[in-house]
Amino acid sequence: MSTIERVFHAVLFEVLAISLSIIGLTIFTHHPVSSLSGTMIAVATIAMIWNMIFNAIFDRFFTGxxxxRSLKARCVQVIGFEGGLLLFTVPIMAWLLSVGLWEAFIMDIGVTLFITAYAFVFNYCYDHLRAALLRRRQLATVQAQ
Incomplete structure (x- = not known):
């Protein structure tokens, strides 16, 4: 994947993740879309920054x-990342949405579970659509010759 495609992939992933999270939270909470929009943009921004910081630190401890990497190392990575992310995002969600820490924690857990499933589906679909487009381009190039 080229750098441009990686940027496209990341932006598309985040835009859809934020949009779908807002829709889900709108359905399951009483908060207005405007409040949820700002909150989810803040959470996504924190997640991207935390991802870079956490994985840089993690890579120093898990070299090679x-x-x-073993399944155990990957589980430590996911649990460490998600646990750290919750420490940052729960207070932000509570503050931005004017709710208690427990309600923010429950909402954040819901978003985390959704994003985990969403990431699997998104990447599966993206990879298969990308492969089909590349095959189509390759076929068109062969036919044009």
């Missing part, structure tokens, strides 16, 4: 080839 990334593709050879």
């Amino acid at each position: 080839k990334r593709e050879e």
Whole structure:
């Protein structure tokens, strides 16, 4: 994947994730879309920054080839990332939405579970659509010759 495509992939992922999270939270809470929009943009921004910081630190402790990391190391990474993210985002959600920490925690857990499933589906679909487009381009190039 080129750098431009990686940026496209990341932006598309985030735009859809934020939009779908706002819709879900609108359905399950009493908060207005405007409040949820700002909150989810803040959460997504925190998640991207935390992702860079956490993974830089994690890579210092778990050296070697990334593709050879054990299941245990990957579980530690996910739990560490998500746990740290909750520490940052729960107070922000509570403050921005004027709710208690418990309500913000429940909402954040819901978003986290949704994003986990969404990431799986999004990347599966993106990879398969990308492969189909590349095959189509390759076929068109062969036919044009």
